[in-house]
Amino acid sequence: MTSLIILLIESILVLWMGIIFAIGALFGASIIYFISMHRAGTAGYAAKTVVIGLLTVPVAILLTLASASYVVTMAARKSLRVVGAVSRRIFGFKPTEDTCDDDPADTAEVTVHLVHGTFERRAPWTLPGSEMRKAIEGIKHKVKIARFSWSGKNSPAARSRAAQALAQKLKASPSRRHYIVAHSHGGNIVREMSHLYPEIASKIHGVCLLSTPFIFRREINRTAGNFIYLNSIGFIFATLIPVTAATLLFRFNAYLPDALIIASIIAFIVELVLSKYCRRSYAQELKVANEMMDLRDVQIYHAIGDEADSGLRFVSFLHEACFGVLSQLKAAAKLAKSKFHWPYVAAYVFFICTIGYVAFFPSVSKIWMAVNLIGLGVTIAVHVMQRFHSSTDDPPVLVAAALPIVTFSFWLAAAKAIAFGDWRLIFCPEILVSSSETPAGPHQVLKFAPQTDGTMVHSTHSHPEAVLNVASWLDSRLDAEEAGDARNKKPHAISQNIA
Known part of the structure; x- marks a missing residue:
């Protein structure tokens, strides 16, 4: 046998x-x-x-080096979690609490939500004392600033879960008016939320999106x-690289042809x-179809030469060039x-x-x-x-x-x-x-140039001019809404037709 x-x-x-x-x-x-x-x-x-x-x-x-590094890092994290769990069980340690919770939206009038981007659960611009917070707190209207925290993972699934969580937060809030300032993929979270929960999105009176790479899939x-x-041929070749490295590393050179053939199958x-x-x-x-931005008063700020958006476009262009040759x-x-x-x-x-x-x-x-x-x-x-x-x-x-x-x-x-x-x-x-600077539809973009060559142009949230523009926009929006509320409260004369 x-x-x-x-x-x-x-x-x-x-x-x-x-x-x-x-x-x-x-x-x-x-x-x-x-x-x-x-x-x-x-x-x-x-x-x-x-x-x-x-x-x-x-x-x-x-990519090969990053994949190897990712495997090693994940293995190390898993080991540390296991060691931590064992230590807590043996010595009775309590797990440390996550200090990255949201700020509560506890006002019944106006709440401004700050939504961070990818890999930035503790984005400095959303924390107390940041220039963005000080600028918003300095406007003449009283508002509550609420920080929205999500996982920050770079995946559609993570952004979808964040969109659901943001909708739940807005639904539970007693505030009558909501404004959102979102950076990077935080803007895509807001866009997805507006399509998944249109009745909740109607509570949002304005959004300001900072350096958001609007993703299109079709x-x-x-x-x-x-x-x-x-x-599939490229996938097979990519698979053979680690197989070859492992075979040579463990000195199974004589079995390399067999290993490559089995791995390719x-x-x-x-x-x-x-x-x-x-x-x-x-x-x-x-x-x-969720390419539109189904919200009112959408402000879009974009940095000239945004390195994150430029990287996305370059990779997409080069990949599409392959299809052109084919x-x-x-x-x-x-x-x-x-x-x-x-x-x-x-x-x-x-x-x-x-x-x-x-x-x-x-x-x-x-x-x-x-x-x-x-x-x-x-x-x-x-x-x-x-x-x-x-x-x-x-x-x-x-x-x-x-x-x-x-x-x-x-x-x-x-x-x-x-x-x-x-x-x-x-x-x-x-x-x-x-990716694109704007979502589908007629939108205008306000562009900001970096002030120095050491400035990360993707970080529009920390650009002094952009920060002032966010505060000015909020002030003007609240002025207009208060003026509208005042007009609605005036008594209306009833006209009568006299025969």
């Missing part, structure tokens, strides 16, 4: 290696074909691929067609499962559908030579004979399928040519997923995600 299982595993590994060899042979043959037959187009494709690759390699390195029709689903299956889950999850969320490959497939047989011929020559080499040198393992025979068989099968299938199918040689771009696309999708806080973006290339 054991020998049968070993034989089955070895057969699967040999089959997988043959498929990989076939893909590699077609890739090399397609490159030779395009260089010889379409020099200008190949040069353009190569140049774009190199540029995107040069920009992507640092991203891939940073499923679009990719002109690259089925090329976009080659994302597992990664391929995992990618299929995760892609299906992510698309189903997004299909539910994208049914609800679209050009799709167009090439339509223009020269019947001319893609020479790469197959070149692949046949390659496999015949390698088979002859293995046969001529008895010292070479016969496993490589099986691998090359499978690779040759796969190439023939793909060629035959290409001959008889619909003309709308993508030529496999172009699929092989797309390998570098789809690999880069995966790393950029991973970077975009981290930037937007949604890991599902890695497995949903048909979802367009980007």
